Amino acid sequence: MAEHQLLSTGIPHRTLPETYIRQESDRPNFTRVIHDHNIPIIDLNSPTKAQIISQIRHACQTYGFFQVVNHGVGLDLVEKMMTIGKEFFKLPIEEKMSLYSDDPAKKMRLSTSFNVRKETVRNWRDYLRLHCYPLERYTPDWPSNPPLFRDVVSSYCKEIRQLGMRLLGLISLSLGLEEAYIEQVLGEQEQHMAINYYPICPEPDLTYGLPAHTDPNALTILLQDPHVPGLQVFKEGQWIAVNPHPNAFVINLGDQLQALSNGKYKSVWHRAVVNSGKERMSVASFLCPCNTALISPPKKLIEDGSPAVYRSFTYDEYYKKFWSRNLDQEHCLELFKN
Numbered sequence: 049m050a051e052h053q054l055l056s057t058g059i060p061h062r063t064l065p066e067t068y069i070r071q072e073s074d075r076p077n078f079t080r081v082i083h084d085h086n087i088p089i090i091d092l093n094s095p096t097k098a099q100i101i102s103q104i105r106h107a108c109q110t111y112g113f114f115q116v117v118n119h120g121v122g123l124d125l126v127e128k129m130m131t132i133g134k135e136f137f138k139l140p141i142e143e144k145m146s147l148y149s150d151d152p153a154k155k156m157r158l159s160t161s162f163n164v165r166k167e168t169v170r171n172w173r174d175y176l177r178l179h180c181y182p183l184e185r186y187t188p189d190w191p192s193n194p195p196l197f198r199d200v201v202s203s204y205c206k207e208i209r210q211l212g213m214r215l216l217g218l219i220s221l222s223l224g225l226e227e228a229y230i231e232q233v234l235g236e237q238e239q240h241m242a243i244n245y246y247p248i249c250p251e252p253d254l255t256y257g258l259p260a261h262t263d264p265n266a267l268t269i270l271l272q273d274p275h276v277p278g279l280q281v282f283k284e285g286q287w288i289a290v291n292p293h294p295n296a297f298v299i300n301l302g303d304q305l306q307a308l309s310n311g312k313y314k315s316v317w318h319r320a321v322v323n324s325g326k327e328r329m330s331v332a333s334f335l336c337p338c339n340t341a342l343i344s345p346p347k348k349l350i351e352d353g354s355p356a357v358y359r360s361f362t363y364d365e366y367y368k369k370f371w372s373r374n375l376d377q378e379h380c381l382e383l384f385k386n
């Protein structure tokens with residue numbers, strides 16, 4: 049029954065239910081995680097654009113992840129977004145259940161784990177997933193509680209979109225392409241949001257909030273809980289904790305930018321772990337190509353004789369393939385290799 053599926057019932061969990069327990073070979077292994085290595089922090093107010101572009105190029109080539117500060121999104125708005133998200137998950141369970149669905153095709157839904165229709169082991173996460181562009185089409189279906197939810201989240205989405213477009217321009221330039229190139233190829237981009245809520249977990253070493261995955265979209269702008277770490281990225285065989293940095297967003301390239309850069313930039317594996325002391329929230333904003341966008345490498349990136357690494361595909365084809373699988377399988381892009 050669906051009401052037993054959400055974790056954010058308001059009642060603390062004293063034991064980890066069996067359906068969440070991972071096999072021993074597939075656990076977070078906290079002692080092996082690197083904590084004192086920080087992924088790049090890029091100041092978008094740096095004096096020269098050339099400096100920003102070169103930092104982005106370096107971060108995309110070596111990490112696939114970076115953080116941005118002085119990003120132009122209002123800091124008070126960011127705080128309001130966090131607060132309203134937390135308030136949402138504190139609503140009574142009956143009210144939340146009216147929004148519950150495990151159908152990935154829905155454009156607004158509250159769900160749990162990742163894809164309960166496909167997976168055998170659950171993840172310690174509830175999430176509210178919203179389509180956010182164009183806003184007027186979707187906001188009428190968004191939660192009407194907390195009362196300011198639609199206002200705050202709409203304003204947040206608008207500012208995030210501006211930041212996203214700016215970053216896509218900088219990423220284009222960093223690949224030696226025209227500033228508008230990526231935006232033009234991706235067409236009228238969709239924007240989705242996942243407000244991820246990870247309750248206190250009784251046995252965090254046995255499970256994940258989200259297991260290792262790559263994001264299927266183009267670019268992800270993640271707002272981490274400022275006080276509770278949980279995001280980790282995979283680099284050279286090791287998991288690195290991305291400790292929350294004040295007033296920063298975490299940016300990661302999704303599978304579409306890996307394909308569009310002909311594999312020069314990577315859509316990197318990442319995961320969210322949970323803990324037994326504090327609940328955690330994150331807000332992921334996903335920029336997604338329009339469904340009909342044709343993803344194939346720019347001429348400029350293959351004219352030096354580099355072969356096209358992936359066959360051309362539409363985003364619609366890719367996205368369907370991604371959701372037809374479980375999260376922690378092989379990189380979905382592998383299925384599109386030439």
Ligand SMILES: O=C(O)CCC(=O)C(=O)O
Binds near residue numbers: 258279320329
């Ligand atoms: O909660 C996090 O830090 C990561 C979230 C994430 O990777 C996602 O929503 O795709």
Ligand SMILES: [Fe+2]
Binds near residue numbers: 262263
């Ligand atoms: Fe992700």
